[in-house]
Amino acid sequence: MIAKDLQSGVERLGEMIASARKIVPFTGAGISTECGIPDFRSPGGIWTKQQPIPYDEFVASQEARNEAWKRRFAMQETFGAARPGRGHRALAALYRAGKVPGVITQNIDNLHQNSGVGAEDVIELHGNTTFARCIGCRKRFEIEWVREKFEADGGVAPSCSACDDPIKTATVSFGEAMPEAAMQRATELSQGCDLMLAIGSSLVVWPAAGFPMLAKRCGAKLAIINIxxxxxxxxxxxxxxxDIGETLAPFVGN
Structure with a gap:
């Protein structure tokens, strides 16, 4: 069923939420655009302006690492200023009500955690850009520390202070293995829910896009909210x- 208007869509969504015992949201970039974070694939999105740097290129080339960090620092003000939108707050309200055991997300912006969903219950399939890790020993580094080193060394991306391997934002790049623990948790949540809400995702990036269909095959209802x-x-x-914010605004609560 495709909602003919916003009101009827919200009413039907409300009925589905009310009757569900276990709701699992699956979120993509669209839920964060009202927070000022641009998406990747839409016209004017990040990838229409610059191609992503594959993982193997990042590992092999100092120049690629320099460019990757230059791009990340250019986005720092955007990520730093972003606050949870109506969609995030609505899902957090359902989480607090005990309806949502966890949120599966393709996003890297930390906004679900900032909205009040416990960090342990945000399953980040593509990682998190608000901090960095050594790709070797996995030591954590804060973005500001990396930026200070980068600028002090004239635009050269720093290496790990512990093992000298490259430092990368804690995100999953093209060509990099998906996080096993997150994939396993997402699989379990998808198999165990009775309603999945796919919100703001183009549902074309695999294997992440397979979770809504997995939930459906296991008997769950599926609602897709995407412009x-x-x-x-x-x-x-x-x-x-x-609009995602308008659609989910009635569920934000107090």
Missing amino acids: QPTDQDDQADLVIRF
Whole structure:
């Protein structure tokens, strides 16, 4: 069912949420655009302006690492200023109410945690850009520390102070292995829910995009909230193609 208007879509979504015992949100970049964070694939998105740097290139080339960190620092003000939007706050309200055991997200912006969802219950399939890790020993580094070293060395990305391997934002790059623990937890949540909310995702990035269909195959209802059509719309029980913030605003609570 594709909602013909926002009101009927919100009413049907409310009915589905009320009758569900265990709701698992699956979120993509669209939930964060009202927070000032641009998405990747839409017209004007980040990837229309610059191609992502693959993991093997990052590892092999100091120049690639320099460019990757230059891009990340250029986005620091955007990420630093972002605050949870209505979509994040609505999901946090459902989490506090005990309806949401965890949020599966493709996002890297930390906004679900900032909205009040416990960090242990935010399953980050693509990592987190608000801090960095050594790709060798996994030592954690804060972004500001990396930036200070980068600028002091004339735009050269620093190496790990412990093992001298490259330092990278704690995100999953193209060509990099998906995090096993996150994938396992996402699988378990998808198999155990009775309603999955796919919000703000184009549902084209695999293997992450497989979780809504996994939930559906295991008997869950599926609602897709995304301004653009997705390849999974014909499998959904409800499709809402209206603004995410407006759609979820009635569920924010007090």
